[in-house]
Amino acid sequence: MDTERSKNFIEQIIQSDIDSGKHQKVITRFPPEPNGYLHIGHAKSFCLNFGLAVSFKGQCHLRFDDTNPLTEDSEFIDGIKQDLSWMGFDWGNNLFFASDYFEALYGFAVQLIKADKAYVDDLPVEEIRNLRGSLTKPGQASPGRANCVEKNLDLFTRMRAGEFSDGAMVLRAKIDMSSPNMNMRDPLIYRIRKATHHRQGDKWCIYPLYDFTHPLSDMIEGVTHSVCTLEFADHRPLYDWLLDELKTPCHPQQIEFARLNIDYTIMSKRNLLELVNEKLVNGWDDPRMPTIKGLRRRGYTPTAIKNFAEAIGVTKKDSIIALSTLEHYIREDLNEKAPRAMCVVDPIKVVIENYEAEEEWLEAKIHPKKPELGTRKIPFSKELYIDANDFNENPPPKYFRLTPGGRVRLRNAYVIECHKVIKNDQGQVIELRCTYDVETKSGKTPEGQKKVKGIIHWVSKPHALNCEVRIYDRLFTDPNPGGHKDTNFKEFLNPDSLTIIKSAYVEPSIGTPKTEDHFQFERLGYFCADKDSTENALVFNRTVTLKDTWAKK
Ligand code: ATP
Numbered sequence: 001m002d003t004e005r006s007k008n009f010i011e012q013i014i015q016s017d018i019d020s021g022k023h024q025k026v027i028t029r030f031p032p033e034p035n036g037y038l039h040i041g042h043a044k045s046f047c048l049n050f051g052l053a054v055s056f057k058g059q060c061h062l063r064f065d066d067t068n069p070l071t072e073d074s075e076f077i078d079g080i081k082q083d084l085s086w087m088g089f090d091w092g093n094n095l096f097f098a099s100d101y102f103e104a105l106y107g108f109a110v111q112l113i114k115a116d117k118a119y120v121d122d123l124p125v126e127e128i129r130n131l132r133g134s135l136t137k138p139g140q141a142s143p144g145r146a147n148c149v150e151k152n153l154d155l156f157t158r159m160r161a162g163e164f165s166d167g168a169m170v171l172r173a174k175i176d177m178s179s180p181n182m183n184m185r186d187p188l189i190y191r192i193r194k195a196t197h198h199r200q201g202d203k204w205c206i207y208p209l210y211d212f213t214h215p216l217s218d219m220i221e222g223v224t225h226s227v228c229t230l231e232f233a234d235h236r237p238l239y240d241w242l243l244d245e246l247k248t249p250c251h252p253q254q255i256e257f258a259r260l261n262i263d264y265t266i267m268s269k270r271n272l273l274e275l276v277n278e279k280l281v282n283g284w285d286d287p288r289m290p291t292i293k294g295l296r297r298r299g300y301t302p303t304a305i306k307n308f309a310e311a312i313g314v315t316k317k318d319s320i321i322a323l324s325t326l327e328h329y330i331r332e333d334l335n336e337k338a339p340r341a342m343c344v345v346d347p348i349k350v351v352i353e354n355y356e357a358e359e360e361w362l363e364a365k366i367h368p369k370k371p372e373l374g375t376r377k378i379p380f381s382k383e384l385y386i387d388a389n390d391f392n393e394n395p396p397p398k399y400f401r402l403t404p405g406g407r408v409r410l411r412n413a414y415v416i417e418c419h420k421v422i423k424n425d426q427g428q429v430i431e432l433r434c435t436y437d438v439e440t441k442s443g444k445t446p447e448g449q450k451k452v453k454g455i456i457h458w459v460s461k462p463h464a465l466n467c468e469v470r471i472y473d474r475l476f477t478d479p480n481p482g483g484h485k486d487t488n489f490k491e492f493l494n495p496d497s498l499t500i501i502k503s504a505y506v507e508p509s510i511g512t513p514k515t516e517d518h519f520q521f522e523r524l525g526y527f528c529a530d531k532d533s534t535e536n537a538l539v540f541n542r543t544v545t546l547k548d549t550w551a552k553k
């Protein structure tokens, strides 16, 4: 592989496996459980796994880890595939389902039983848990541990045949009840669950557990490097034990890395599901959600997400990444890509008293640094809107925007001067009377006219398109909403995470944008068209704020 940066520790392991001839072809996998949609935490894993396959010219499998019929749904399978495709990742023909291996897995379980390495335990699960001991206390054997092979085979066959009810018995690997590693104290590998599986229907009433399914699925697919998050490090001895005991033809290597945590964010699918089910957000694709669907609707791009994942790197040390780091990468990408437009979100009317023409069409660049993108036409007329906070009757020092008697440049247009402030009965400013200086037309400004410090955005009132603008803030008010023992994460929901502005106005050059089309609304931030937009009622999401530097120049 050739990249400019130095290799992370996983790439180093793979490289040395290739150099030593241990592997010719690298096979990784991304194994989501279809019990929710993908989130930005998963992005670290799928960018890594698909990225390794690309850089080592191998392949990355998409495997649905669908062993729990109670929580899984084909809605999530389709959603996850859609998200990965949108990200630009390609699993080719390598789409797999752990449930397709149920027959093979059953065979492996029987093989373990025959080798006296697994037994049926009919103690209640509660009891089994109690007998497992603790970090300081060794576990104790259940009576079932002493079953003979024949009895275990008979019971397991009957488990499969549906003779016993849910929870009546389980199959356990027979390893070591006094192991210092709790995962090795005869872990559960099969349980009874009389539930309909989204792919297998009612074919099965026993289901293999994750720790049993995962290494064997990796092995069946010939995965070479099974990359997972650090909490599975303690499960690795079990991963290896199973493959060793079953003398499998290949033995993938499990490698752990630190999971991604982001401040002010919740990343567990279970918690995200709660937010959705309790309607605390507007679905999985709510733009405040850290899901891929939410980020996409918010206006994030695959490039930004990949650059973010690449930048945070891959290590074995847990850390919390600032949400602002993620925002940096979308800002960086959209700064390059987004066409510019002007939008006024809190309009006050400006009447240009000395403007005699009906209208004129000014020209502005679509992108300041990309002349190849061309120009756009911006209408100017006697009645304009500017944003209320670009006018101040009692300006503080160094206030360069519009003030009574003051001058300001209208971006891409003229310099105007304010002569009169009109207020309603409540004392609110509702209209500004101004004059414009025809000599100050943008682009043709004589040197002498340049001495206006402030530049503000505006739209022409009769031409502007009315639109709805949705402004988002962090979903949680606490940097670590899931990290409090005594307080539920939902207590930290930010009541101001969504502000809907119905009466915003945007310049007409944007036409009829398609869902997810991006814009930089000058001085306001990056926005994208929302799927709720209709031809007559545009809706924009603010993706991220802008660092406003030029207004203060
Ligand atoms: P959650 O706790 O959100 O439900 P999960 O680990 O149960 O996540 P899976 O669908 O099992 O979700 O995850 C698929 C893959 O994504 C796994 O390999 C898992 O390690 C990885 N993954 C999940 N969350 C993160 C994260 N925050 N950072 C990095 N990788 C993650």
Ligand code: MG
Binding pocket: 033
């Ligand atoms: Mg999981």
